[in-house]
Amino acid sequence: MTIERVLYLLQLASPALPVGAYSYSEGIEALVEMGIISNAQSLQHWLEQELRYGAIRLEAAVMVRTYHAVQNGDIEALSYWNQWLSAARETEELRSSSWQMGRSLIKLLVELQPQVLPLADAVGSCNYAIAFGIAAASWKIEPLSAVILGYLHSWTTNLVTAGVKLIPLGQTAGQQIILNLFSDLTNTATEALTLSDDDLCSCSWGLSLASMAHETQYTRLFRS
Known part of the structure; x- marks a missing residue:
């Protein structure tokens, strides 16, 4: 990876990226409320x-x-996978957060590089993972394994930050959790490169229940 592409990836995965990721906890707020996540160990286990x-x-x-769809100019595949991911979101909060962050990233990308507008128009209500893939391909960030690690690390950092605020934890404990998750980040990134379409499955009922509980939680700091 060239230094220039490293900078592109750092910008795309930066917490300063104006997509609103900081306002979502993906159910962690509900889990803290229920006492399921109460310390650094339980937060790390959940992640x-x-x-x-x-x-x-x-x-x-x-x-x-x-x-790959952006690289190949395959608009049909791009639209298909965006719809597929929307259908895979189990709750309204999870779907809305994905759409909001995706919409914000696409808007930013179009302002920075207007030539991606046809791709933005093709996907409509764009999920964040779709927008991230469009941005990475448009900026020619490679290797793809680094792009996946950037995406996963950004996700992890955001949720650890949410946990630090909610439990609460010290900043050092939060950084230790991220370090402890390095092997899982690497393994998940490797697996994401090789998963076939038939193997696209997950066990996320815990996340679904936490997300549904969060929708009716009385006091909330986060939107999910």
Whole structure:
């Protein structure tokens, strides 16, 4: 990877990217409320299971397909996988957060590089993983394994930050959790590259229940 492409990836995966990721906890707020996540160990365990078996695996694998679709100019595949990912979202909160972040990233990308407008028009209500794949392919970031790691690391950092605020934890504990998850991040990224269409499945009922509980939670800091 050239230095220039490293900079593109850092910008795309940066917490400063104006997509609103900081406002979502993906059910962690509800889990803290219920006492299921109460310390650094339980937060790390939750994120480990999500990386190994949860919906984030699907997002990463679909992002890979998006990257290839953009490279091949396959608008039909791009639209198909965006619709597929929307259908795979089990709750309104999860679907809305994915669409909102995707819409924000696509809007930013169009402003930075107007030539991607046809791709944006093709997908309509764009999921975040789709928008991330479009941006990575448009900016010619490679290798693809680095793109996946950037996506997964950004997801992990956002949820650890949410946990630090909610439990609460110290910043050092949050950084230790991220370090402890490096092997899971690497394994999930490798798996996302090789998953066939028939293997696109997840065990995310825990996330679904947490997300549904969050919809009716009385006091909330986060939108999911």
